[in-house]
Amino acid sequence: MLFSRWLQTLDQSSDRIALIDGAEHITFSDLHKRLTRLPKANGPVIAQGSAVDIALAALRGWRDGQPVLPLEKGAAIPELPASFPEGTAHLKLTPGIEGKPRAVFFSAEQIAADADRLAAAMHLHHEVPNLAAASLTHSYGFSSIILPLLLHGVPVHVVEVPFPKIMADAIAQHDGVVLPGVPSMWKAWHRSGILREAKIALAVSAGAPLSLELECSVFNDCGLKLHNFYGASECGGISYDTSETPRESAADLGTPLPGVSVKVCESGRFLIGSTSVALGYESKRESEILGNGSFLTQDFGRIEDGRMMLESSGAESINVAGRKIGPAKIEAALMASGLVMRARAFGVPSHDPERVEEVTAMVELKSGTLEQLRQRMTEVLAGWEMPRHWETAADDSLWTLSRADLKRRHS
Known part of the structure; x- marks a missing residue:
């Protein structure tokens, strides 16, 4: 299913630029030619290394019907479970109880649903590239950058390190970019002054709470709205702030993404329902809910006028x-x-x-x-x-x- 989606992308975008990495400009057809030279995978495929390496690893896993595990550059390959749930196409790792990472299993349909939801909500398309400053193997980066590339033909401009001068040079090469970052990155870019008059079509912040001070400073100084995005490894994107002016509360997580339902349980935690919720954990703990389209987060909050408001996080990580x-x-x-x-x-x-x-x-x-x-x-x-x-x-x-x-x- 995922590989057939890639073939559709390839058919529609064959001669377009897929990846810009330094001086290298790689078209979608170039990417596919490199894929054909890779041997058949007979087990889980580790997506690790450069952006090109990660994209090719994902395609190789999809082509050969093997689960794909994104892993940070330099990270040791973990001991994987002896067996996976039927239909597993993707793996993510979350912190385990005893220091050993714990696998989360996803089907092809669940991975595609997350990418489709984000592409629709953020209006991602082939004319505006994603600037890859965030980790491409983190759940956020993989879903926001790698999957839109392979499933929607959204090109990626790779930034080796997110230093302000390098970022400014990359942004200047385009008429507009989508820039997914984390708050610490946005703070450094703002302090450096590169955000003033930068051709950023969409600025997204995720991975950590976005302070009102930073959001307002960027907006007042640069006229750039930082859109707060909230999600979890276990279910992908959950909510998104679509407003064009700064939020009034740092607790505001925006509105649930299309097709995502959010309830507040008796415990006060958010219960998420969506087609991108994982199949399950490698080993389930008591009181956890994950699977059959439902995920109980570790975050406590409330719903106000349709917007998710975060009160606290109970996660140990x-x-x-x-x-x-x-x-x-x-x-x-x-x-x-x-x-x-x-x-x-x-x-x-x-x-x-x-x-x-x-x-x-x-x-x-x-x-x-x-x-x-x-x-x-x-x-x-x-x-x-x-x-x-x-x-x-x-x-x-x-x-x-x-x-x-x-x-x-x-x-």
């Missing part, structure tokens, strides 16, 4: 500038060092609202020093995963506190 990591992964790394007796990791609010949270590690040392432990962690954790705050604790009462309680102590 730590949001670092739009990238999420499970505390258990950090704790497992700390324990594996052999230098600690006990370890807890949790997020604390950052002084920079666009960064959202910073990782804190609370440990009881068994041997060595805190500095030695920090050094050991730089060898096993990515820079953005590294704790920014460290504390040693021997008091048993602290170790009985939940992560939420520990977080409140630092708020």
Whole structure:
């Protein structure tokens, strides 16, 4: 189904530019020719590397009937489940309980439904390219950039690093661009001054809460409206702010996307219904709802005049500038060092609202020093995963506190 959709895109857009990556301009027919040279896949296909690599990996999986797993460049290939639900065409990874990522399974129809919904809501089309500054293997980037490319013929201009000068040069090459970013990126671009008179047809912010201060500053200084987009790995896009002026509340997540239903459960959490909800988790936990078109989020909120209003998030994962990591992964790394007796990791609010949270590690040392432990962690954790705050604790009462309680102590 996905590959037949690609063939339709190819038929309609054969000679058009699909990808601009540095000096390389790759047409849709060029992309297909490269695909024909790839051997048949006999198992799950890892989509990793450059934008071209990721697009080709997705097409290879679709062509050969194998699930596709997007994975960040440099990330180790995880141990995958021994079997998948029938009809699985796509995998995403979410933070697991014990530091091991947990797979989420999707059918071809569910992946296509998410892409179609976003393309329609954001009016994506082949005349205005997507500027690829956000991670293409993150759920947000894959659904917003890679899938519209392959299923709707929306070209992609790859930006190697989202530095302001590089962004400005890329934007200047077009009459208009769609720019999906995260709040920390928008803040850096705004501070640099490149957003003034930039030819941005649509500015989208997702992955982390968008502050009113940033949204209003960009609008007042540059006349550019940042459209807040809300979604989840388990179900893709949920809601979108279509207004042309800044929101009145930072809690405002916009209105549900067409075809998405949102209810507030007795617990106060959002219950999502849509055709892009995943088949299920690799291992389901008690009280979780995922499958049969329904997904219970970890976010608490309310509905006001048809708009979703976020009150708080109950998710344990730590949001670092739009990238999420499970505390258990950090704790497992700390324990594996052999230098600690006990370890807890949790997020604390950052002084920079666009960064959202910073990782804190609370440990009881068994041997060595805190500095030695920090050094050991730089060898096993990515820079953005590294704790920014460290504390040693021997008091048993602290170790009985939940992560939420520990977080409140630092708020």
